[in-house]
Amino acid sequence: MDSFLTWLDSIFVAYNEYIGGYLLLALLIPTGIFFSIKFKFLHITKLWHSLKVIAGKYDKKSDEGDINHFRALTTALSATVGTGNIVGVALAIYVGGPGAVFWMWVTGFLGMMLKFVESTLSLKYRKINEDGSVSGGPMYYMEYGLKDKLGSFSKWLAVVFAGATLLCSMGTGNMAQSNSISDILSKNYNIPTYISGIIITAFVLLVIVGGIKRIAEVTSKLVPFMAVLYFLSALIILLVFYKQIPDAFYLIFTDAFTGTAAKGGFIGAVFMITIRQGVARGLFSNEGGQGSAAIAHAAAKTKHPVREGLVASVGPLVDTIIICTLTALVIIVSGAWTSGVKGVGMTVIGFSNGFSVIGIGYIAKHVVAAGLLLFAFSTIISWSYYGSRASEYLFGPKSIKPYRFVYGFFVFLGSVWGLDLVWHFVDMVITFMTIPNLIAILLLTPVVSKEIKSYFNYMKSISDK
DSSP states (O other): OOHHHHHHHHHHHIIIIIIIIHHHHHHHHHHHEEEEHHHHTHHHHTTHHHHHTTTTOOOOOSSSSSHHHHHHHHHHHHSSHHHIIIIIHHHHHHHHHTTTHHHHHHHHHHHHHHHHHHHHHHEEEEEEOOTTTTSSSHHHIIIISHHHHHHHHHHHHHHHHHHHHHHHHHIIIIHHHHHHHHHHHHHHOOHHHHHHHHHHHHHHHHHTTTTTHHHHHHHHHHHHHHHHHHHHHHHHHHHHHHGGGHHHHHHHHHHHHHHHTTTTHHHOOOHHHHHHHHHHHHHHHHTTSSSSSSHTTTTTTTHHHHHHHHHHHHHHHHIIIIIHHHHHHHHHHGGGGOOOTHHHHHHHHHHHHHHHHHEEEEEGHHHHHHHHHHHHHHHHHHHHHHHHHHHHHHHOOHHHHHHHHHHHHHHHHHHHHHHHHHHHHHHHHHHHHHHHHHHHHHTTHHHHHOOOOOOOOHHHHHHHO
């Protein structure tokens, strides 16, 4: 079995190293830049309007949909605010050096616009089911939005995306999360991974059987709580090491283009490692361009696609620009990035170094464990919804219940698998979603342009009254 897993891991690594990583670089950043310029940095200029929408200023109970704007955002955020913010940042710095953080920022900034575009399209082409529930996501705008352009190929593109979403739900939103939970519980509290796996699986199944409304109810309470808890903990460390903060930013910016912190290889090769790690971990963290969050945003109660697109654009700001930056700064200012420790252990060392200065170093591992557990658990339950929508699209409504039990099994599987194998699998399947999605949203640019013009003309008309 070990030899088979080693062989499998080598395939994942080869794909990520020579195919997937470069495809992402060739498509993700240029597409984000194109949309940002095309739509005049709407994700920044209309940020205040986005926040008003999230606050409920424009909510109408009579609008079609399953959940309000705030719950749509917290559901999408709970799927992205996960191990990428704690483990992913540490892995990016371990492999690519502090400069990888800069490329995470770039991916997050452009991800704001990509999420705006894909969520606008997702809501426009969503399907209202007979029972009043909503099904939406890139597979729907691929099939119906691209039908005139691509003919029958639009359906095949949608099937590829939905199939990749199923795989990704098992990897990105499931195994990577449960693996990180079981790993830290094993290291901190000597809890066997299979015990952690059984407990996590049981709690996940209790939540996901209730569908999007129960998931949204849980995440709307969990996400704000866990974000504030982690923010305050990280802020303490940054206050302790406040003198090192300017140096940390200097290191991030300079290393982004030199790769001097990465070990071995020529400068050009090291630079590519840095940028690939930043983009890969940034995409894993905020999912902008991947199309996953658009599935949750499609369920929002609104008749204005652009309105929900603006809500979606806030996700990467919170997830990558704010929370990932906090983790990165804790790791760098505390000196943890030079420890040589891989994964969550680097983050633990960062918090431990900071808390030790004020005499409470012993709580560091508990803070990180609590943050990771809450982040990862919320991601697992939200990704179950993404996978169930993909399963429904491919196999019909009757497949949702069996899917949930298979999903639970993969929660357990991720808990007991090795760290490297899980993350290499995750990096691979993310590209299977992202690349078809980026192609689709580029082809649908005229539709987004029309929706933007229509929405802001509408907002102007009601403000003039």
